[in-house]
Amino acid sequence: MKRREIAAGIGAATLLAGTAMAQDASPPPMIGAITEVPGIRVGHFTETRRPTGCTVILAEEGAVAGADVRGAAPGTRETDLLDPSNLVEKVHAxxxxxxxxxxxxxxxxxxxxxxxxxxxxxxxxARVPIVPAAVLFDLAVGDHRIRPDAAAGFAACEAASADAPAEGSVGAGTGATVGKLYGMARAMKGGIGTASVRVGAITVGAIVAVNAVGDVIDPRTGKVLAGARDAEGRRPFGTTEAVLRGELPPPMQAGMATTIGVVATDAVLTKAQCRRLAGAGHDGLARSIDPIHTMSDGDTIFALATGKSGLPGNMMALGAIVPHVMAAAVQRAVRAAKAVGGSPPGMSELD
Structure with missing residues (x-):
């Protein structure tokens, strides 16, 4: 296996800002946003009292949905309902x-x-809105007693739009961090990112809140974009390479991270096909986050099919496209992330 290159030569100020480090790397090939998928709107709520928030992906006309939970410490709602053998076919958000x-x-x-x-x-x-949900752990950043509540979810819906949503330190990505295997003091900011691509008559999009134990890497170059830094806090050192060298990390409490997201398409799909699409989204996480699906992550991906194109989805093609779109969204999340008040040591705002 070719050893990953590690981005070097970046000033300490850039590292302390908690932003992506491979600034000289070419941008991800996927552009656009999940809102390019007809029938999808997105809204953020960003808490002002501490770094946290939530993001809603609305499909008000209903979308066939699936879910795939891979992390060992998930926090989810209504994922069992999405099993292909169960009754409800569509979700609304x-x-x-x-x-x-x-x-x-x-x-x-x-x-x-x-x-x-x-x-x-x-x-x-009654009409019962179907709203699956997943959460990430950001309680270590700021006052843990402040967290998104029902009013925050309502506000995110009020803010929803078909325009491209903001990325970085907003919504569910506000308090996100990455590269935590060697402790929060050596971590960097994560965030939320989105990407989309149109192939023929079908559009595929993704949105993801990146709050991983592992490092975020550029899968085309192997360079670390954001992740654990060395003990001096000056440069990334590659989490997996450090473990292979025998630099074993301290024990981590379960549930201290988690990357959560949604892939969506306007193709016509079944619930079973949506579940497979959610699995392909995890392939995108595996390409861009290392390590992924750890005991301290609750990684969960949902898939939505609005059917707005009127065309049946080609699962071979979608299975090839979705990992690329998700990996691009992951990279965009850390590239857009900004240091915020209340961040852990080593991620403070620049003067």
């Missing part, structure tokens, strides 16, 4: 949130917003 398990409360606000619009699954006298 997906929520990505900070705040660890507390952040699942924000999905209640999304449900309330959809209910007020008369959107939901017909169940007797």
């Amino acid at each position: 997906v929520l990505l949130s900070g705040g660890s398990a507390f952040g699942l409360d924000a999905a209640t606000g999304v449900m309330r917003w959809l209910e007020e619009k008369g959107i939901g699954f017909a169940a007797g006298p």
